Amino acid sequence: MGEEESNNNISKSSGGDGMVDQAPAAKENGRAADPRLQAISDAIRVVPHFPQPGIMFNDITELLLRPTVFKDAVDMFVERYRGKDIAAVAGIEARGFIFGPAIALAIGAKFIPLRKPKKLPGEVISETYILEYGTDCLEMHVGATEPGERVVVVDDLVATGGTLSAAIKLIERSGADVVECACLIGLPKYKDKV
Ligand SMILES: O=P(O)(O)OC[C@H]1O[C@H](OP(=O)(O)OP(=O)(O)O)[C@H](O)[C@@H]1O
Ligand SMILES: Nc1ncnc2[nH]cnc12
Numbered sequence: 001m002g003e004e005e006s007n008n009n010i011s012k013s014s015g016g017d018g019m020v021d022q023a024p025a026a027k028e029n030g031r032a033a034d035p036r037l038q039a040i041s042d043a044i045r046v047v048p049h050f051p052q053p054g055i056m057f058n059d060i061t062e063l064l065l066r067p068t069v070f071k072d073a074v075d076m077f078v079e080r081y082r083g084k085d086i087a088a089v090a091g092i093e094a095r096g097f098i099f100g101p102a103i104a105l106a107i108g109a110k111f112i113p114l115r116k117p118k119k120l121p122g123e124v125i126s127e128t129y130i131l132e133y134g135t136d137c138l139e140m141h142v143g144a145t146e147p148g149e150r151v152v153v154v155d156d157l158v159a160t161g162g163t164l165s166a167a168i169k170l171i172e173r174s175g176a177d178v179v180e181c182a183c184l185i186g187l188p189k190y191k192d193k194v
Contacts, residue, residue: 010037010040010041010044010184010185010186034076036072036073036075036076037076039068039069039072040063040069040072040073040076040184043062043063043066043069044058044059044060044062044063044184044185045058045059045061045062046058046059047059058156058157058185058187060095060098060156060157060184060185064098073099073184074099074102074103074106077099077103077154077182078103078106078107080182081103081107081109081152081180081182082106082107084107084150084179085150086107086109086150086151086152086179087109087110087145087146087149087150087151087176088104088109088110088111088112088144088145088149088150088151088152088176089101089103089104089107089109089110089111089112089151089152089153089154090111090112090113090114090140090151090152090153090154090167090171091104091111091112091113091114091153091154091155092114092138092153092154092155092163092164092167093113093114093115093116093119093138094116095155095156095157096114096153096154096155096156097113098156099154099155099156099182099184100154103152103154103182109152112140112141112144112145112151114138114139114140114153114167114170115138115139115140116136116137116138116139117137117139118139119139120139120140120141122141122142122143123141123142123143124139124140124141124142125139125140125142125170125173125174126138126139126170127166127167127169127170128166129162129163129165129166130160130162131159131160131162131163136163137166138163138166138167138170139170140170140171140174142174144174145171145174145175145176146175146176147174147175147176148175148176148177149176149177150176150177150179151171151176151177151178151179152178152179152180152181152182153167153168153171153178153180153181153182154181154182154183155167155181155182155183156183156184156185157183157184157185157186157187158181158183158185158186158187158190159187159189159190160190161190164181164183167181168181
């Protein structure tokens with residue numbers, strides 16, 4: 001995936017009764033976790049059986065209603081990538097468009113939208129992928145990146161990793177390098193599979 005493999009993303013889980021475990025952010029890999037992580041974790045709502053039965057949907061819209069928590073989430077990524085010679089932040093439609101542009105502006109990088117099919121008007125390259133609930137496709141404008149540019153991919157959540165894999169393939173096909181993928185949430189169900 002790139003030279004830096006770990007990330008600070010949050011694991012949310014549910015006991016199966018719709019209630020969410022509330023202390024997932026206390027410690028990561030034996031290190032004391034960043035104190036901002038707990039409030040970020042608490043602001044993510046888990047909605048059982050959305051958009052279909054059996055899916056525990058991790059909803060970031062409540063976090064967006066709390067500007068200090070939203071800012072903390074953006075700041076944590078900015079602190080991680082500032083000064084690392086990142087030329088571009090690639091955001092995945094739709095929820096990567098919420099965090100990606102703020103991170104890109106703060107670190108002085110360009111923003112590249114990776115869009116769902118038939119939304120970009122110019123020449124595109126495409127990658128199809130399999131989701132937790134269906135299949136989809138991502139597209140990127142040809143010429144959005146230059147060969148050798150260092151790119152960070154941003155999204156709200158990684159589940160199976162299919163979406164991020166498609167994003168990585170698109171960027172690598174253009175000759176740029178994916179340094180890291182930055183997501184707020186990592187679903188524990190897929191932790192050992194991604
Ligand atoms: O790791 P994966 O299994 O690939 O799943 C993660 C993707 O699923 C969600 O988007 P979704 O496809 O639901 O699209 P949306 O943002 O347009 O709702 C999420 O925002 C990620 O992009
Ligand atoms: N459980 C989930 N919650 C929110 N977005 C998702 N995308 C894929 N799985 C998801």
